[in-house]
Structure formats: structure tokens, C-alpha cells
Amino acid sequence: MSYFRFLKPGFLQLLLLCIPFTAAVQELSVIPQPAAATVTNTATVLPAKMFRNIYTNAGLGRSYILSVFGELGIAAGFTNEKKNAGIELLLDTKQKGKKGGYMLDLAASVKNKITITANTTEGLLNGLQTLRQLIGRDGSSIHAPGCRVSDTPEFSWRAFMLDESRHFHGMATVKKLLDEMARLKMNIFHWHLVDDPGWRIEIRKYPLLTTIGSKRDHSHTNLSWQQWDSLFPGRKMFYTQAELKEMVRYAADRGIRIIPEIEVPGHASASIYAYPWLGSSSSKEKKLVYGDLYNITDPRVEGFIHDVLDEVLAIFPSKIIHIGGDEANYTHWKNREDITAFMKKHDIPTHSDLQVWAINRLSRYLAGKGAKMIGWNEITGDNIRLEAHVKASEKEKLAPGTIVQFWDGEVSLVNKAIHNGFDVVNSDRHYTYLDYSYETTPLEKAYAFNPVPEGLSGTDTEKILGLGCQMWGEAIPDTNRLYYQVFPRIAAMAECAWTAPARKDYSGFTERLKKMETIWKSYGYWKL
Structure with a gap:
């Protein structure tokens, strides 16, 4: 003191x-x-x-x-x-x-x-x-x-997500983003640390996740880890557990909780690259099949996921883990006779049911550790994009207490999830995806977002926890592009999450934004 x-x-x-x-x-x-x-x-x-x-x-x-x-x-x-x-x-x-x-x-x-x-x-x-x-x-x-x-805030969940699997930005950049989140009263940093391109979190029980799985990004998905080392000698592309704990403290000082995302069952290529036995197709080929799914019917694979979650829970005290659950290509399960036999034995009628079955097992595992699960809205078992080759779940129901993060599909799916008793974070991609161009999502459109969809009333509106805005990393190779996409739309998202819709006024917002513009230009963030 x-x-x-x-x-x-x-x-x-x-x-x-x-x-x-x-x-x-x-x-x-x-x-x-x-x-x-x-x-x-x-x-x-x-x-x-x-x-x-x-x-x-x-x-x-x-x-x-x-x-x-x-x-x-x-x-x-x-x-x-x-x-x-x-x-x-x-x-x-x-x-x-x-x-x-x-x-x-x-x-x-x-x-x-x-x-x-x-x-x-x-x-x-x-x-x-x-x-x-x-x-x-x-x-x-x-x-x-x-x-x-x-x-007082209109919503309790005011989140910004950064994807560092596809392009890695590092601690200094993340701290700057946390500083600006705090300035805007955003209280949840959703950290997308694993996906197909790269694994960004040290897991001590499985060192190959970083010594091999981290050595790619979206711009270099075809490189082997040996080629990566040759082209980028000494470049570190992951966070140690000590660094992550430092970030947790840094965020907490600013009133921000960090919620990590560990993808299951898809978007798992980085971990399967390190350990091919985890994959449904890769384990047969003895090498990574890009876009593969975890073989969640294999007890050894489930044990791996538990081990990872145990180490993640020891780092992040928020006691909420984002499990992903989106865009799973079920072809990798369909092509496995043993997975088909497992489904028949356990009376699991569709692959969407199989995913919900696996997600529920993880939800119960986390609950046993005093933690809660959140996932993208595919975890409900709905065919959110109405794809002809996908059958919605017929039997399995998502475990109570799971948080559903809506990102795609008909907005009526939000109402359906709430009707089924789930809390919802509304991240409708048409408004909240900061990687979209300003032509697709101009500032005024972002500002117009209301996390509560039409058709909800009374106590049902209380099931909308708030919103998350997402900075996906496919086209974000450097901080200049990152800042261009984030600022100033993050301010619009912050006001949508904090201010009651009746008090919102775009003209007044743009006037108040001028002071932020001066600040962000001085830091080199405002690139418009």
C-alpha cells in the first residue's frame, strides 16, 4: 500500500x-x-x-x-x-x-x-x-x-470476443483492448483461443498442443510445424499459463471477466494436428484431416477434453467455459462405422443428437467442478441454417443451465431457446460481427441492434443476458486491420448493451463519439 x-x-x-x-x-x-x-x-x-x-x-x-x-x-x-x-x-x-x-x-x-x-x-x-x-x-x-x-446497465452481459486462433496478436495488444473495454463499461472478454488454424493456450499435460498445434495461423494453414520453425524461428504463438493468469488479473482490475472458448466437437484441427488420435477421420489416416471432429464416442478423447478443461478452469476463475459447438461437419462421424454402431447401441437417432449428447456430458462434468457452459446456438440441436444434409436433434435435449449464444439462423430461435428455459446471449451476426465490412455493417446499423428480439415480453426478456460482439480473425493479420474493424463500432455495441433502447439516440451518440474519436486517434486505434 x-x-x-x-x-x-x-x-x-x-x-x-x-x-x-x-x-x-x-x-x-x-x-x-x-x-x-x-x-x-x-x-x-x-x-x-x-x-x-x-x-x-x-x-x-x-x-x-x-x-x-x-x-x-x-x-x-x-x-x-x-x-x-x-x-x-x-x-x-x-x-x-x-x-x-x-x-x-x-x-x-x-x-x-x-x-x-x-x-x-x-x-x-x-x-x-x-x-x-x-x-x-x-x-x-x-x-x-x-x-x-x-x-445502471440494461444488460449484465456486455462482451467483446477476440479470435486469436486465426491470427495471434499477443499480450500487449490484448491489454490495450481490455483498457478500451473498461472505458466503455464492457465486462466480459470472450477469448477465442483455439480453432482450426492454431492452439493458443498452454496445456501442460499435452505439450504438443503448443509445440506443434500453435505453429500455424489462417495465413499459413498449409505449413507443417517444421516449415513454420524454418520460416519463423523463435516466434511464439501461444500464451503460457503464467501469462494467462496475468491477463486474468489485469482484466479483473478493470472489472472484466475472461471467458475462454475451447471448441468441441469441431474447429478442432489444431489439437488434432498435434494428436491425430483425437480425430474421427484423422485417427484412421494417422495424420490430420483438416476440419475433422473429435471422436466424442471414444472415452480416451473425452478424457483428453476433461484434462484440458481441468487446466483451463485452474487458470480462469470466471467458472464459465465457452464450448463452441458450431459448424460441425458431421461427415467425419458418418464415415465411421464404430460411431454409427455407438449411436445405434445408445439409441441416438441423429448426429445432431450425438453432438447434444456429448455437449451434455461436458456440461455435467463442468457442473461437477462448479462451472457453467455456454456455446453457440447449434448446441441446442437445431438445424440453424436449414441445411438439407443436416437433421435436427430428435431426442436429446440440451442440459438445463447451459447458456445459449445466438449467432445465426432465424431470430425465432432465440425465442425458442428462452421458451425452453435457457438464458441467451444475443450475438446476431448481422449486427455484432466486427469482422464484417463497414459496407455490410455500418456504424448506424450496429447501433440499431436491440438484444431483445421482437415477440418477447414480460419475464421472458430477463432471459436475455445481453450481447456479445465478435472480432473473428480470418482477415485480420495485423493490429492495424484489427483496430480498423473494432473502432468505433465497439462503442456502438457498448451502448446497445448498457443503455435502454428508449434512451438510445444515434445523432446524440455520434456527437458524444467525437471525444472518443480524439482519444482513439491519439492511440492509433481510429483508422477510418
């Missing part, structure tokens, strides 16, 4: 000046738009060179808090004496309201203090982000509108 010199309360009051200030609520330049705000007739003005003490009764990441105030030009330190504080971050577990909500008081009349109160640490951090956006610099002074903000 670091302690700095304390300002005497009387001297502190002299540093806080009030000048006449009038503004409409809509002029608070904050993204996402707060639920409610009252602007007073005064502005808070602070000298450019000053020191402020921070008091908090919450377990916040203090280094991060100090870095935010340092960015704003406010030198600060923590004090254990509330009376000496000019900034209060107060946890009040009895305060009513949704998790993540907060109250921010920047009204100069209240003991000359900046006060944020919330019933969770996440709420305190959200209030800090609002304060961060309100404070500005003007020559020799630091200023903010005098206001009281009472804010």
Missing part, C-alpha cells in the same frame, strides 16, 4: 472552485449513455497541478485506479482516513439496483468531494469510467460538469 501526503480539509476546499455552468442532461459526453443524470448550475474546476486523496472501502486494483487519475492529470494517493479524502469510492452492499450500477456525485456543494457509490466493485469501476469521460483539461485547469449521475 502506498501512502501520500494528506491535504487538510480546509485547504482542499480552497482548491475546488465553482463557476456558473448550465447544460442539458443530453450534453454529458459519456459513452455509453447513462440511465439518468442531473446537471447542476455549477462546474467543478480544479487547478492543473494538485494532489487528491482517495478513500475506498472496496478491494479495488489500486495501481489501475491511480493510473486513471494520472491520465486525467490528477496526482492521487490512497488514504485510510475518509475525512482526508477528496475522492470517495464507496462500496455499499445494501444499495439497491442492478449489479454494475453506480451513483456519481460531481456536485460541488457536497463537501467538495467527488463521490462514487455502488453495491459492487464492478459498479465502482463503472462510475470511475464515467468520471474519466467527464473530466477534461483546459489550459491551466481540470474541469468537469457539476452533475449527479444515477446509472
Whole structure:
């Protein structure tokens, strides 16, 4: 713990000046738009060179808090004496309201203090982000509108997904993205760490997953791992467990949970490349058959998946694992006589049923570890694309408690999943896929997204946890392209997840976005 010199309360009051200030609520330049705000007739003005003490009764990441105030030009330190504080971050577990909500008081009349109160640490951090956006610099002074903000998120699940299997970007880039997620009050980082092109997470029991399985990306799918080493000697394309734990801490300091994705049964080529015995077709060929599926009827393969999940759970404390489950090419199961015999023996009528059967076994395994599963909406057993060669499940039903992430198919599938009792994260690709071009998904279209589809009402709407926006990596070989696709549409997604639809206003959003544009251009993120 670091302690700095304390300002005497009387001297502190002299540093806080009030000048006449009038503004409409809509002029608070904050993204996402707060639920409610009252602007007073005064502005808070602070000298450019000053020191402020921070008091908090919450377990916040203090280094991060100090870095935010340092960015704003406010030198600060923590004090254990509330009376000496000019900034209060107060946890009040009895305060009513949704998790993540907060109250921010920047009204100069209240003991000359900046006060944020919330019933969770996440709420305190959200209030800090609002304060961060309100404070500005003007020559020799630091200023903010005098206001009281009472804010709460519309949805609890406000996620950004990064695909690092197809192209690997590394810790420094991910930390920058986490910083901007925090600025926008997004609270879930969905980390797509494995897929066909490359395996990006160290699993100690299976070292070939990284020594072989990591040595490809979407731009080099035809290279052997030996050719990769020859072309890119020493290039590391995965995260060690120590690095992942560091990222978990970094994200937690910013109020963000990390949810890793470990794909089953498809998008598994990287792991099958390392261990061909895992694959349905590859085990017969004794080498990778690209696009293969895990042979989930083989107890040894199921044991491998359990082992991987055990190590993943030890790294990520969120206790939610994304299992993928999308775009499985059932041909690899159809061509195996032993899999067909297994299905007949266990009265499993379709390959969609077989997938649900396997997913449910993993769901129960995770539940036994105190964890929950989420997966793309194919895990329901529906033929989401109405493909002629795919039969929907006829018998197996998805295990209760599983979270369904909708990405494709008729929007009525969201309603169907909710009718069947499942919570849903709405990631409708037509609005939330950030890898799509700006011609396909312009900013205004992204902003128009409502996670609650038509036809839902009453308590059913509460089953929509929120939204996820996805940055798939096929066409994202470098950070320049990554930033171009993400910024500024991530701001639209953040506001869709936080702000009630009735309060959304695209014209006002684009006006408030100008401040973000300045910030993101200074960092080199805004490429439009």
C-alpha cells in the first residue's frame, strides 16, 4: 500500500472552485449513455497541478485506479482516513439496483468531494469510467460538469470476443483492448483461443498442443510445424499459463471477466494436428484431416477434453467455459462405422443428437467442478441454417443451465431457446460481427441492434443476458486491420448493451463519439 501526503480539509476546499455552468442532461459526453443524470448550475474546476486523496472501502486494483487519475492529470494517493479524502469510492452492499450500477456525485456543494457509490466493485469501476469521460483539461485547469449521475446497465452481459486462433496478436495488444473495454463499461472478454488454424493456450499435460498445434495461423494453414520453425524461428504463438493468469488479473482490475472458448466437437484441427488420435477421420489416416471432429464416442478423447478443461478452469476463475459447438461437419462421424454402431447401441437417432449428447456430458462434468457452459446456438440441436444434409436433434435435449449464444439462423430461435428455459446471449451476426465490412455493417446499423428480439415480453426478456460482439480473425493479420474493424463500432455495441433502447439516440451518440474519436486517434486505434 502506498501512502501520500494528506491535504487538510480546509485547504482542499480552497482548491475546488465553482463557476456558473448550465447544460442539458443530453450534453454529458459519456459513452455509453447513462440511465439518468442531473446537471447542476455549477462546474467543478480544479487547478492543473494538485494532489487528491482517495478513500475506498472496496478491494479495488489500486495501481489501475491511480493510473486513471494520472491520465486525467490528477496526482492521487490512497488514504485510510475518509475525512482526508477528496475522492470517495464507496462500496455499499445494501444499495439497491442492478449489479454494475453506480451513483456519481460531481456536485460541488457536497463537501467538495467527488463521490462514487455502488453495491459492487464492478459498479465502482463503472462510475470511475464515467468520471474519466467527464473530466477534461483546459489550459491551466481540470474541469468537469457539476452533475449527479444515477446509472445502471440494461444488460449484465456486455462482451467483446477476440479470435486469436486465426491470427495471434499477443499480450500487449490484448491489454490495450481490455483498457478500451473498461472505458466503455464492457465486462466480459470472450477469448477465442483455439480453432482450426492454431492452439493458443498452454496445456501442460499435452505439450504438443503448443509445440506443434500453435505453429500455424489462417495465413499459413498449409505449413507443417517444421516449415513454420524454418520460416519463423523463435516466434511464439501461444500464451503460457503464467501469462494467462496475468491477463486474468489485469482484466479483473478493470472489472472484466475472461471467458475462454475451447471448441468441441469441431474447429478442432489444431489439437488434432498435434494428436491425430483425437480425430474421427484423422485417427484412421494417422495424420490430420483438416476440419475433422473429435471422436466424442471414444472415452480416451473425452478424457483428453476433461484434462484440458481441468487446466483451463485452474487458470480462469470466471467458472464459465465457452464450448463452441458450431459448424460441425458431421461427415467425419458418418464415415465411421464404430460411431454409427455407438449411436445405434445408445439409441441416438441423429448426429445432431450425438453432438447434444456429448455437449451434455461436458456440461455435467463442468457442473461437477462448479462451472457453467455456454456455446453457440447449434448446441441446442437445431438445424440453424436449414441445411438439407443436416437433421435436427430428435431426442436429446440440451442440459438445463447451459447458456445459449445466438449467432445465426432465424431470430425465432432465440425465442425458442428462452421458451425452453435457457438464458441467451444475443450475438446476431448481422449486427455484432466486427469482422464484417463497414459496407455490410455500418456504424448506424450496429447501433440499431436491440438484444431483445421482437415477440418477447414480460419475464421472458430477463432471459436475455445481453450481447456479445465478435472480432473473428480470418482477415485480420495485423493490429492495424484489427483496430480498423473494432473502432468505433465497439462503442456502438457498448451502448446497445448498457443503455435502454428508449434512451438510445444515434445523432446524440455520434456527437458524444467525437471525444472518443480524439482519444482513439491519439492511440492509433481510429483508422477510418
